[in-house]
Amino acid sequence: MTLENSDYIIEAEGLQVFYGASHVLHGVDFSVKRGETVSLMGRNGMGKTTTLRSMLGFVPPKEGRVKLFGCDVTGARPFNVIKRHLAYVPEGRGMFHNLSVREHLEMPARPAMDGTWRWNFDRVMDTFPRLSERLNHMGSQLSGGEQQMLAIGRALMTNPELLILDEATEGLAPLIREEIWRIINIIKNDGISTIIVDKNIGPILDMADRNVILVKGNIVFEGSSDDLRANPDILARNIGV
Protein backbone atom coordinates (compact mmCIF):
# COMPACT_ATOMS: atom_id res chain seq x y z
CA MET A 1 0.00 0.00 0.00
CA THR A 2 1.44 3.36 -0.92
CA LEU A 3 1.39 6.26 1.49
CA GLU A 4 -1.04 8.22 -0.67
CA ASN A 5 -3.71 5.50 -0.97
CA SER A 6 -4.58 4.77 2.66
CA ASP A 7 -7.78 6.24 4.13
CA TYR A 8 -6.21 6.29 7.56
CA ILE A 9 -3.31 8.52 8.42
CA ILE A 10 -2.53 6.80 11.69
CA GLU A 11 -3.88 3.61 13.29
CA ALA A 12 -2.87 2.27 16.69
CA GLU A 13 -4.08 -1.19 17.68
CA GLY A 14 -3.96 -2.66 21.18
CA LEU A 15 -1.26 -0.37 22.59
CA GLN A 16 0.09 -1.71 25.87
CA VAL A 17 2.56 0.71 27.42
CA PHE A 18 4.49 0.45 30.68
CA TYR A 19 6.63 2.95 32.57
CA GLY A 20 8.78 0.53 34.53
CA ALA A 21 6.35 -1.59 36.54
CA SER A 22 3.50 0.86 35.99
CA HIS A 23 1.00 -0.26 33.35
CA VAL A 24 -0.12 2.99 31.66
CA LEU A 25 -2.01 1.98 28.50
CA HIS A 26 -4.20 -1.14 28.47
CA GLY A 27 -4.74 -2.01 24.83
CA VAL A 28 -5.62 1.37 23.34
CA ASP A 29 -7.03 1.47 19.80
CA PHE A 30 -6.88 4.89 18.20
CA SER A 31 -7.03 6.09 14.61
CA VAL A 32 -7.36 9.23 12.52
CA LYS A 33 -8.67 9.38 8.96
CA ARG A 34 -7.67 11.92 6.33
CA GLY A 35 -9.24 15.30 6.99
CA GLU A 36 -10.57 14.21 10.39
CA THR A 37 -10.26 16.17 13.64
CA VAL A 38 -10.16 13.87 16.65
CA SER A 39 -10.07 14.93 20.28
CA LEU A 40 -8.41 12.87 22.99
CA MET A 41 -9.87 13.71 26.38
CA GLY A 42 -9.37 12.57 29.93
CA ARG A 43 -8.29 13.73 33.35
CA ASN A 44 -4.61 14.27 34.14
CA GLY A 45 -2.57 11.07 34.17
CA MET A 46 -5.09 8.97 32.22
CA GLY A 47 -2.66 8.29 29.35
CA LYS A 48 -3.44 10.95 26.73
CA THR A 49 0.13 12.16 26.21
CA THR A 50 1.43 8.59 26.55
CA THR A 51 -0.92 7.50 23.75
CA LEU A 52 0.47 10.24 21.50
CA ARG A 53 4.09 9.59 22.43
CA SER A 54 3.65 5.87 22.00
CA MET A 55 2.22 6.29 18.50
CA LEU A 56 5.10 8.63 17.60
CA GLY A 57 7.77 6.22 18.86
CA PHE A 58 8.96 8.12 21.93
CA VAL A 59 7.57 5.41 24.22
CA PRO A 60 7.62 2.11 22.32
CA PRO A 61 4.61 -0.07 23.20
CA LYS A 62 5.25 -3.44 24.81
CA GLU A 63 2.39 -4.84 22.74
CA GLY A 64 0.30 -3.48 19.91
CA ARG A 65 0.96 -1.98 16.50
CA VAL A 66 1.11 1.47 14.97
CA LYS A 67 0.47 2.01 11.28
CA LEU A 68 1.07 5.19 9.35
CA PHE A 69 -0.70 5.48 5.99
CA GLY A 70 -1.07 1.70 6.19
CA CYS A 71 2.63 1.00 6.82
CA ASP A 72 3.72 -0.58 10.09
CA VAL A 73 5.95 1.85 12.01
CA THR A 74 5.84 0.09 15.38
CA GLY A 75 9.22 0.48 17.06
CA ALA A 76 10.44 3.06 14.53
CA ARG A 77 12.36 6.00 15.93
CA PRO A 78 10.34 9.21 16.44
CA PHE A 79 12.02 11.18 13.65
CA ASN A 80 11.30 8.34 11.26
CA VAL A 81 7.60 8.40 12.15
CA ILE A 82 7.20 12.18 12.30
CA LYS A 83 9.06 12.93 9.07
CA ARG A 84 6.37 10.95 7.21
CA HIS A 85 4.16 14.03 7.16
CA LEU A 86 3.20 14.30 10.82
CA ALA A 87 3.75 17.33 13.05
CA TYR A 88 3.80 17.25 16.83
CA VAL A 89 3.30 20.28 19.08
CA PRO A 90 4.15 18.94 22.52
CA GLU A 91 2.92 20.10 25.88
CA GLY A 92 5.31 22.85 26.98
CA ARG A 93 5.78 24.08 23.36
CA GLY A 94 9.40 22.91 22.92
CA MET A 95 10.99 26.28 22.21
CA PHE A 96 14.66 26.56 21.30
CA HIS A 97 16.06 29.32 23.53
CA ASN A 98 18.93 30.02 21.13
CA LEU A 99 16.94 30.25 17.87
CA SER A 100 15.08 33.32 16.68
CA VAL A 101 11.45 33.22 15.60
CA ARG A 102 12.53 33.27 11.95
CA GLU A 103 14.98 30.41 12.55
CA HIS A 104 12.32 28.36 14.36
CA LEU A 105 10.25 28.55 11.19
CA GLU A 106 13.01 28.09 8.62
CA MET A 107 14.80 25.18 10.30
CA PRO A 108 12.20 22.38 9.92
CA ALA A 109 10.53 23.63 6.69
CA ARG A 110 9.73 20.90 4.17
CA PRO A 111 7.15 20.35 1.41
CA ALA A 112 3.89 18.44 1.74
CA MET A 113 3.41 14.84 0.64
CA ASP A 114 2.48 16.01 -2.88
CA GLY A 115 5.57 18.22 -3.08
CA THR A 116 3.70 21.50 -2.70
CA TRP A 117 4.25 24.23 -0.08
CA ARG A 118 0.72 24.98 1.09
CA TRP A 119 2.23 26.43 4.25
CA ASN A 120 5.28 28.60 3.80
CA PHE A 121 6.91 31.46 5.66
CA ASP A 122 4.61 34.13 4.21
CA ARG A 123 1.42 32.22 4.96
CA VAL A 124 2.52 31.54 8.53
CA MET A 125 3.24 35.27 8.91
CA ASP A 126 -0.24 36.09 7.57
CA THR A 127 -1.84 33.61 9.96
CA PHE A 128 0.21 34.73 12.99
CA PRO A 129 0.70 38.49 12.52
CA ARG A 130 2.02 38.80 16.10
CA LEU A 131 5.01 36.64 15.14
CA SER A 132 5.91 38.90 12.23
CA GLU A 133 6.62 41.66 14.76
CA ARG A 134 8.96 39.37 16.73
CA LEU A 135 11.00 37.75 13.95
CA ASN A 136 14.37 38.49 15.54
CA HIS A 137 13.34 37.64 19.09
CA MET A 138 14.63 34.40 20.62
CA GLY A 139 12.12 31.66 21.45
CA SER A 140 12.59 32.20 25.17
CA GLN A 141 11.84 35.94 24.86
CA LEU A 142 8.24 35.39 23.72
CA SER A 143 5.10 35.39 25.84
CA GLY A 144 3.33 32.07 26.43
CA GLY A 145 0.76 32.82 23.72
CA GLU A 146 3.41 33.86 21.21
CA GLN A 147 5.39 30.71 22.00
CA GLN A 148 2.31 28.60 21.32
CA MET A 149 1.70 30.39 18.03
CA LEU A 150 5.32 29.84 17.09
CA ALA A 151 5.11 26.15 18.03
CA ILE A 152 2.03 25.73 15.79
CA GLY A 153 3.57 27.85 13.00
CA ARG A 154 6.76 25.77 13.16
CA ALA A 155 4.70 22.59 12.89
CA LEU A 156 2.79 23.98 9.88
CA MET A 157 6.09 24.78 8.13
CA THR A 158 6.56 20.99 7.80
CA ASN A 159 3.32 20.89 5.72
CA PRO A 160 1.90 17.94 7.66
CA GLU A 161 -1.01 15.64 6.82
CA LEU A 162 -1.67 15.22 10.55
CA LEU A 163 -1.07 17.85 13.23
CA ILE A 164 -0.95 16.67 16.85
CA LEU A 165 -1.63 19.37 19.44
CA ASP A 166 -0.99 18.43 23.06
CA GLU A 167 -2.50 20.97 25.49
CA ALA A 168 -2.14 23.85 23.02
CA THR A 169 -4.16 26.31 25.12
CA GLU A 170 -2.88 25.32 28.56
CA GLY A 171 -1.90 28.26 30.77
CA LEU A 172 -2.95 30.92 28.25
CA ALA A 173 -5.11 33.99 28.85
CA PRO A 174 -8.72 33.68 27.56
CA LEU A 175 -8.16 36.07 24.63
CA ILE A 176 -5.02 34.24 23.51
CA ARG A 177 -6.86 30.93 23.91
CA GLU A 178 -9.57 32.21 21.56
CA GLU A 179 -6.89 33.19 19.07
CA ILE A 180 -5.38 29.69 19.22
CA TRP A 181 -8.81 28.09 18.62
CA ARG A 182 -9.32 30.43 15.65
CA ILE A 183 -6.02 29.23 14.21
CA ILE A 184 -6.88 25.57 14.83
CA ASN A 185 -10.10 26.18 12.92
CA ILE A 186 -8.11 27.60 9.97
CA ILE A 187 -5.94 24.47 10.04
CA LYS A 188 -9.04 22.24 10.09
CA ASN A 189 -10.59 24.12 7.18
CA ASP A 190 -7.30 23.72 5.31
CA GLY A 191 -7.92 19.96 5.31
CA ILE A 192 -5.16 19.04 7.74
CA SER A 193 -6.13 16.18 10.05
CA THR A 194 -5.71 17.04 13.71
CA ILE A 195 -5.49 15.31 17.05
CA ILE A 196 -6.37 17.72 19.86
CA VAL A 197 -5.62 17.07 23.50
CA ASP A 198 -7.08 19.89 25.58
CA LYS A 199 -9.10 20.63 28.69
CA ASN A 200 -11.40 23.23 27.09
CA ILE A 201 -14.37 21.04 26.33
CA GLY A 202 -16.54 23.68 24.63
CA PRO A 203 -14.21 24.53 21.73
CA ILE A 204 -13.17 20.88 21.42
CA LEU A 205 -16.75 19.73 20.89
CA ASP A 206 -17.25 22.49 18.31
CA MET A 207 -14.13 21.45 16.44
CA ALA A 208 -13.87 17.65 16.70
CA ASP A 209 -15.43 15.20 14.26
CA ARG A 210 -14.86 12.41 16.77
CA ASN A 211 -14.03 12.35 20.47
CA VAL A 212 -12.15 9.72 22.44
CA ILE A 213 -12.14 9.62 26.24
CA LEU A 214 -9.40 7.80 28.15
CA VAL A 215 -9.71 6.64 31.74
CA LYS A 216 -6.75 4.91 33.38
CA GLY A 217 -5.29 3.85 30.05
CA ASN A 218 -8.55 2.47 28.66
CA ILE A 219 -10.85 4.01 26.07
CA VAL A 220 -14.25 4.41 27.74
CA PHE A 221 -16.00 6.48 25.06
CA GLU A 222 -15.67 7.10 21.35
CA GLY A 223 -18.22 9.14 19.46
CA SER A 224 -19.35 12.41 17.99
CA SER A 225 -19.65 15.76 19.72
CA ASP A 226 -23.45 15.52 19.39
CA ASP A 227 -23.38 12.21 21.30
CA LEU A 228 -21.45 13.86 24.11
CA ARG A 229 -23.72 16.89 24.18
CA ALA A 230 -26.72 14.56 24.35
CA ASN A 231 -25.16 12.58 27.23
CA PRO A 232 -23.53 15.12 29.54
CA ASP A 233 -23.16 12.46 32.24
CA ILE A 234 -20.37 10.86 30.17
CA LEU A 235 -18.33 14.04 30.43
CA ALA A 236 -19.27 14.58 34.07
CA ARG A 237 -18.26 11.02 35.00
CA ASN A 238 -15.04 10.81 33.06
CA ILE A 239 -13.77 14.36 32.71
CA GLY A 240 -15.42 16.07 35.64
CA VAL A 241 -17.23 18.85 33.77
Place this chain on the structure above:
Amino acid sequence: MDLATILIQLLNSVQYGLLLFLISSGLTLVFGIMGVINLAHGAMYMIGAYLAYAFVEWTGSLGVAILLGIPVMLIVGIVIERFLIDSLYSRDHLFQVLLTFGLILILNDIQSILWGNDTHGVPIPDMLNGSISLTDNMSYPVYRLAVSVVCLALAIGMYWVIQKTRLGMTIRAGASNREMVESLGINVRTLFTIIFAAGVALAGLGGILSAPLSSVYPGMGDNVLIICLVVVVIGGIGSIKGAFWGAMMIGLVSTFGPVLIPSLSSVMVYLVMALVLLVKPRGLFA
Protein backbone atom coordinates in the same frame (compact mmCIF):
# COMPACT_ATOMS: atom_id res chain seq x y z
CA MET B 1 58.93 45.25 27.24
CA ASP B 2 59.33 47.40 24.17
CA LEU B 3 56.66 47.85 21.54
CA ALA B 4 58.11 45.29 19.14
CA THR B 5 58.24 42.62 21.86
CA ILE B 6 54.65 43.39 22.81
CA LEU B 7 53.64 43.09 19.16
CA ILE B 8 55.38 39.74 18.77
CA GLN B 9 53.87 38.44 22.00
CA LEU B 10 50.49 39.66 20.81
CA LEU B 11 50.89 37.83 17.51
CA ASN B 12 51.99 34.69 19.40
CA SER B 13 49.00 34.88 21.70
CA VAL B 14 46.58 35.37 18.80
CA GLN B 15 48.13 32.45 16.91
CA TYR B 16 48.04 30.21 19.99
CA GLY B 17 44.51 31.33 20.80
CA LEU B 18 43.26 30.62 17.28
CA LEU B 19 44.84 27.16 17.30
CA LEU B 20 43.27 26.50 20.70
CA PHE B 21 39.93 27.63 19.33
CA LEU B 22 40.24 25.21 16.43
CA ILE B 23 40.78 22.29 18.81
CA SER B 24 38.32 23.42 21.51
CA SER B 25 35.45 24.12 19.12
CA GLY B 26 35.03 20.41 18.45
CA LEU B 27 35.16 19.61 22.15
CA THR B 28 32.54 22.23 23.04
CA LEU B 29 30.16 21.09 20.26
CA VAL B 30 30.40 17.45 21.28
CA PHE B 31 30.03 18.30 24.97
CA GLY B 32 27.33 20.94 24.60
CA ILE B 33 25.11 19.31 22.00
CA MET B 34 25.64 15.60 22.48
CA GLY B 35 26.32 15.77 26.22
CA VAL B 36 29.41 13.61 25.68
CA ILE B 37 32.59 14.30 27.61
CA ASN B 38 35.23 13.20 25.13
CA LEU B 39 38.42 12.80 27.14
CA ALA B 40 40.05 11.33 24.02
CA HIS B 41 39.88 14.72 22.27
CA GLY B 42 43.55 15.39 23.13
CA ALA B 43 44.50 11.96 21.81
CA MET B 44 42.75 12.85 18.51
CA TYR B 45 44.94 15.96 18.37
CA MET B 46 47.98 13.74 18.88
CA ILE B 47 46.87 11.31 16.15
CA GLY B 48 46.44 14.32 13.84
CA ALA B 49 50.04 15.37 14.53
CA TYR B 50 51.33 11.83 13.91
CA LEU B 51 49.33 11.65 10.67
CA ALA B 52 51.02 14.90 9.63
CA TYR B 53 54.40 13.29 10.38
CA ALA B 54 53.51 10.09 8.49
CA PHE B 55 52.00 11.79 5.44
CA VAL B 56 54.80 14.36 5.18
CA GLU B 57 57.35 11.51 5.39
CA TRP B 58 55.44 9.73 2.63
CA THR B 59 54.57 12.59 0.29
CA GLY B 60 56.85 15.41 1.40
CA SER B 61 53.94 17.86 1.48
CA LEU B 62 52.08 19.29 4.48
CA GLY B 63 49.25 20.32 2.14
CA VAL B 64 48.76 16.72 1.06
CA ALA B 65 48.99 15.68 4.72
CA ILE B 66 46.09 18.05 5.50
CA LEU B 67 44.05 16.77 2.53
CA LEU B 68 44.59 13.14 3.56
CA GLY B 69 44.51 13.68 7.32
CA ILE B 70 41.09 15.34 7.52
CA PRO B 71 39.18 12.46 5.83
CA VAL B 72 41.07 9.94 7.96
CA MET B 73 40.07 11.81 11.14
CA LEU B 74 36.46 12.11 9.91
CA ILE B 75 36.33 8.33 9.40
CA VAL B 76 37.86 7.77 12.86
CA GLY B 77 35.18 10.05 14.32
CA ILE B 78 32.32 8.30 12.48
CA VAL B 79 33.53 4.83 13.54
CA ILE B 80 33.97 5.84 17.21
CA GLU B 81 30.57 7.58 17.37
CA ARG B 82 28.63 4.84 15.60
CA PHE B 83 30.21 1.81 17.27
CA LEU B 84 31.15 3.10 20.73
CA ILE B 85 29.60 6.43 21.78
CA ASP B 86 26.15 5.69 20.29
CA SER B 87 25.39 3.01 22.87
CA LEU B 88 26.18 5.33 25.78
CA TYR B 89 23.86 8.32 25.20
CA SER B 90 21.27 7.02 27.61
CA ARG B 91 23.88 6.11 30.25
CA ASP B 92 25.48 8.17 32.96
CA HIS B 93 28.41 10.51 32.11
CA LEU B 94 30.71 8.17 34.06
CA PHE B 95 30.36 5.55 31.31
CA GLN B 96 31.44 8.12 28.69
CA VAL B 97 34.39 9.15 30.85
CA LEU B 98 35.47 5.52 31.24
CA LEU B 99 35.02 4.81 27.52
CA THR B 100 36.88 7.88 26.30
CA PHE B 101 39.63 7.36 28.89
CA GLY B 102 39.96 3.83 27.53
CA LEU B 103 40.18 5.33 24.05
CA ILE B 104 43.14 7.47 25.16
CA LEU B 105 44.99 4.31 26.20
CA ILE B 106 44.09 2.51 22.96
CA LEU B 107 45.07 5.47 20.75
CA ASN B 108 48.34 5.87 22.67
CA ASP B 109 49.12 2.19 22.05
CA ILE B 110 48.20 2.48 18.37
CA GLN B 111 50.52 5.49 18.10
CA SER B 112 53.29 3.52 19.85
CA ILE B 113 52.84 0.49 17.55
CA LEU B 114 52.66 2.51 14.33
CA TRP B 115 55.25 5.22 14.96
CA GLY B 116 57.25 4.17 18.02
CA ASN B 117 57.96 6.29 21.08
CA ASP B 118 60.59 8.60 19.60
CA THR B 119 60.08 12.31 19.17
CA HIS B 120 59.66 13.36 15.56
CA GLY B 121 59.82 16.65 13.74
CA VAL B 122 57.70 17.81 10.82
CA PRO B 123 59.40 20.34 8.54
CA ILE B 124 57.73 23.63 7.75
CA PRO B 125 56.76 23.74 4.05
CA ASP B 126 59.38 25.59 1.99
CA MET B 127 56.83 28.11 0.78
CA LEU B 128 56.09 29.17 4.37
CA ASN B 129 59.55 28.71 5.81
CA GLY B 130 60.52 32.33 6.16
CA SER B 131 60.04 35.33 8.40
CA ILE B 132 58.49 38.74 8.10
CA SER B 133 60.57 41.61 9.52
CA LEU B 134 58.76 43.64 12.14
CA THR B 135 61.71 45.86 13.15
CA ASP B 136 65.41 45.96 12.26
CA ASN B 137 66.19 43.10 14.62
CA MET B 138 62.82 41.37 15.12
CA SER B 139 60.90 39.13 12.76
CA TYR B 140 57.89 36.81 12.83
CA PRO B 141 57.65 33.33 11.22
CA VAL B 142 55.44 33.17 8.12
CA TYR B 143 54.17 29.69 9.06
CA ARG B 144 52.73 30.99 12.35
CA LEU B 145 50.94 33.74 10.45
CA ALA B 146 49.65 31.18 7.94
CA VAL B 147 48.32 28.98 10.77
CA SER B 148 46.54 32.04 12.21
CA VAL B 149 44.98 32.82 8.83
CA VAL B 150 43.80 29.22 8.36
CA CYS B 151 42.34 29.09 11.89
CA LEU B 152 40.67 32.48 11.45
CA ALA B 153 39.18 31.37 8.11
CA LEU B 154 37.89 28.20 9.76
CA ALA B 155 36.47 30.24 12.66
CA ILE B 156 34.60 32.48 10.20
CA GLY B 157 33.46 29.44 8.22
CA MET B 158 32.24 27.73 11.38
CA TYR B 159 30.43 30.90 12.46
CA TRP B 160 28.73 31.07 9.07
CA VAL B 161 27.66 27.41 9.17
CA ILE B 162 26.39 27.63 12.76
CA GLN B 163 24.61 30.99 12.37
CA LYS B 164 23.46 31.09 8.75
CA THR B 165 22.69 27.57 7.53
CA ARG B 166 19.89 25.14 8.31
CA LEU B 167 22.46 22.61 9.52
CA GLY B 168 23.76 25.24 11.94
CA MET B 169 20.23 26.06 13.12
CA THR B 170 19.61 22.35 13.70
CA ILE B 171 22.87 22.01 15.63
CA ARG B 172 21.95 24.98 17.83
CA ALA B 173 18.44 23.62 18.29
CA GLY B 174 19.97 20.27 19.29
CA ALA B 175 21.99 22.02 21.98
CA SER B 176 18.79 23.60 23.30
CA ASN B 177 16.21 20.79 23.09
CA ARG B 178 17.30 17.51 21.55
CA GLU B 179 13.93 15.74 21.80
CA MET B 180 12.14 18.64 20.11
CA VAL B 181 14.54 18.41 17.17
CA GLU B 182 13.55 14.76 16.79
CA SER B 183 9.89 15.83 17.19
CA LEU B 184 10.33 17.89 14.02
CA GLY B 185 11.23 14.75 12.06
CA ILE B 186 14.97 15.39 12.06
CA ASN B 187 17.40 12.49 12.55
CA VAL B 188 19.30 13.49 15.67
CA ARG B 189 21.49 10.40 15.45
CA THR B 190 22.88 11.44 12.07
CA LEU B 191 23.29 14.98 13.38
CA PHE B 192 25.31 13.60 16.31
CA THR B 193 27.52 11.53 14.01
CA ILE B 194 28.23 14.64 11.92
CA ILE B 195 29.04 16.71 15.00
CA PHE B 196 31.29 14.09 16.58
CA ALA B 197 33.15 13.41 13.33
CA ALA B 198 33.59 17.17 12.77
CA GLY B 199 34.89 17.54 16.34
CA VAL B 200 37.44 14.76 15.82
CA ALA B 201 38.47 16.23 12.45
CA LEU B 202 38.97 19.68 14.00
CA ALA B 203 41.15 18.20 16.76
CA GLY B 204 43.10 16.27 14.14
CA LEU B 205 43.54 19.36 11.96
CA GLY B 206 44.80 21.21 15.04
CA GLY B 207 47.37 18.46 15.50
CA ILE B 208 48.41 18.55 11.83
CA LEU B 209 48.88 22.33 11.86
CA SER B 210 50.74 22.21 15.18
CA ALA B 211 53.13 19.48 14.09
CA PRO B 212 55.64 21.82 12.36
CA LEU B 213 55.48 24.24 15.32
CA SER B 214 56.30 21.71 18.01
CA SER B 215 57.71 18.23 18.05
CA VAL B 216 55.49 15.20 17.56
CA TYR B 217 55.75 12.99 20.64
CA PRO B 218 53.77 10.44 22.65
CA GLY B 219 51.16 11.89 24.99
CA MET B 220 51.31 15.33 23.39
CA GLY B 221 47.53 15.60 23.55
CA ASP B 222 47.26 15.34 27.34
CA ASN B 223 48.09 18.98 28.12
CA VAL B 224 46.06 20.16 25.13
CA LEU B 225 42.99 18.36 26.49
CA ILE B 226 43.27 20.12 29.85
CA ILE B 227 43.70 23.57 28.27
CA CYS B 228 40.80 22.88 25.89
CA LEU B 229 38.56 21.93 28.80
CA VAL B 230 39.50 25.26 30.43
CA VAL B 231 38.59 27.08 27.20
CA VAL B 232 35.24 25.28 26.97
CA VAL B 233 34.39 26.03 30.61
CA ILE B 234 35.35 29.71 30.26
CA GLY B 235 33.41 30.17 27.01
CA GLY B 236 30.35 28.22 28.12
CA ILE B 237 29.69 24.61 27.22
CA GLY B 238 28.32 24.24 23.69
CA SER B 239 29.09 27.79 22.56
CA ILE B 240 31.33 28.24 19.51
CA LYS B 241 31.46 31.98 20.18
CA GLY B 242 32.45 31.20 23.77
CA ALA B 243 35.16 28.82 22.59
CA PHE B 244 36.56 31.56 20.37
CA TRP B 245 36.75 34.23 23.07
CA GLY B 246 37.80 31.73 25.74
CA ALA B 247 40.65 30.54 23.51
CA MET B 248 41.75 34.11 22.75
CA MET B 249 41.71 34.88 26.48
CA ILE B 250 43.81 31.80 27.30
CA GLY B 251 46.12 32.66 24.40
CA LEU B 252 46.76 36.12 25.86
CA VAL B 253 47.17 34.87 29.43
CA SER B 254 49.46 31.99 28.44
CA THR B 255 51.70 34.30 26.41
CA PHE B 256 51.81 37.44 28.52
CA GLY B 257 51.41 35.77 31.93
CA PRO B 258 54.88 34.20 32.16
CA VAL B 259 56.42 37.53 31.04
CA LEU B 260 54.47 39.80 33.38
CA ILE B 261 54.03 37.58 36.49
CA PRO B 262 56.50 34.68 36.13
CA SER B 263 55.80 33.30 39.62
CA LEU B 264 52.13 32.64 38.73
CA SER B 265 52.67 31.44 35.18
CA SER B 266 51.73 27.79 35.86
CA VAL B 267 48.40 28.63 37.50
CA MET B 268 47.46 31.74 35.54
CA VAL B 269 44.96 30.08 33.18
CA TYR B 270 43.21 28.34 36.08
CA LEU B 271 42.98 31.63 37.98
CA VAL B 272 41.35 33.21 34.95
CA MET B 273 38.91 30.31 34.73
CA ALA B 274 38.07 30.65 38.44
CA LEU B 275 37.51 34.40 38.03
CA VAL B 276 35.23 33.93 35.02
CA LEU B 277 33.22 31.26 36.85
CA LEU B 278 32.84 33.54 39.87
CA VAL B 279 31.28 36.21 37.65
CA LYS B 280 29.48 33.91 35.18
CA PRO B 281 29.09 30.42 36.63
CA ARG B 282 27.91 28.93 33.32
CA GLY B 283 30.74 30.50 31.30
CA LEU B 284 30.85 33.66 29.20
CA PHE B 285 28.39 32.70 26.45
CA ALA B 286 26.37 29.73 27.75
